[in-house]
Amino acid sequence: METIRDETAPRNTGWSAEMKSGQILRLSARTIIDFVCFDRADFGEAFDQAPTRAASGCLYLREGDAMLSRGGAPLMTMIEDGFAGLGTHDTQFGMCGRARHRRAAAEGRLGEYLNAAVQVPDHGCAENLTAACKPWGIAYEDIPSPVNLFQNMAIDQRTGRMARTQIRPARPVPVVFRAERDLLVAFSACPDLASATGGLEVRAEIVQP
Numbered sequence: 373m374e375t376i377r378d379e380t381a382p383r384n385t386g387w388s389a390e391m392k393s394g395q396i397l398r399l400s401a402r403t404i405i406d407f408v409c410f411d412r413a414d415f416g417e418a419f420d421q422a423p424t425r426a427a428s429g430c431l432y433l434r435e436g437d438a439m440l441s442r443g444g445a446p447l448m449t450m451i452e453d454g455f456a457g458l459g460t461h462d463t464q465f466g467m468c469g470r471a472r473h474r475r476a477a478a479e480g481r482l483g484e485y486l487n488a489a490v491q492v493p494d495h496g497c498a499e500n501l502t503a504a505c506k507p508w509g510i511a512y513e514d515i516p517s518p519v520n521l522f523q524n525m526a527i528d529q530r531t532g533r534m535a536r537t538q539i540r541p542a543r544p545v546p547v548v549f550r551a552e553r554d555l556l557v558a559f560s561a562c563p564d565l566a567s568a569t570g571g572l573e574v575r576a577e578i579v580q581p
């Protein structure tokens with residue numbers, strides 16, 4: 373095992389890296405991480421929530437599930453889930469960000485997901501991922517809806533209603549992915565307005581097996 377990267381992204385910032393096929397990405401946190409990946413040879417082949425759910429037959433991303441591109445190609449596989457048995461990883465929601473915060477405030481709906489202990493930040497995952505992907509010339513419009521690691525949603529099967537929960541890891545736990553091809557990976561350490569922490573740092577390690 374050779375460590376390629378071992379870095380910590382502070383709360384409400386973005387991070388990105390290139391990975392070679394077969395390398396391992398370990399993300400450790402006790403906060404929400406909005407995570408995306410792209411085929412390094414074709415950024416149009418980005419992670420896509422819908423084909424991923426269709427292939428796994430599940431609303432959550434679980435250990436053993438592949439993250440698929442829009443064209444259905446496996447980009448990464450989750451090979452270890454430190455959150456298993458504690459909570460689930462969301463594949464329904466997009467990202468938080470300045471526009472969503474402003475819209476929610478204008479509609480009087482901020483209370484649906486704003487913890488009373490948290491101030492609304494002036495930026496969020498949309499801005500963080502945009503900054504993280506900018507060096508590769510990827511615009512905000514070309515960043516897909518992410519998989520939201522550690523975002524545990526309560527989903528009512530009968531009504532379809534989704535509600536944010538306070539369920540997070542009590543201490544940083546890892547979620548580990550294997551790159552199935554050469555990739556660009558990026559994430560935002562979400563400001564996590566639903567939790568009293570208002571977001572926390574995320575450790576990112578890439579290793580060559």
Ligand SMILES: [Zn+2]
Nearest residue numbers: 468497562563
């Ligand atoms: Zn966010």
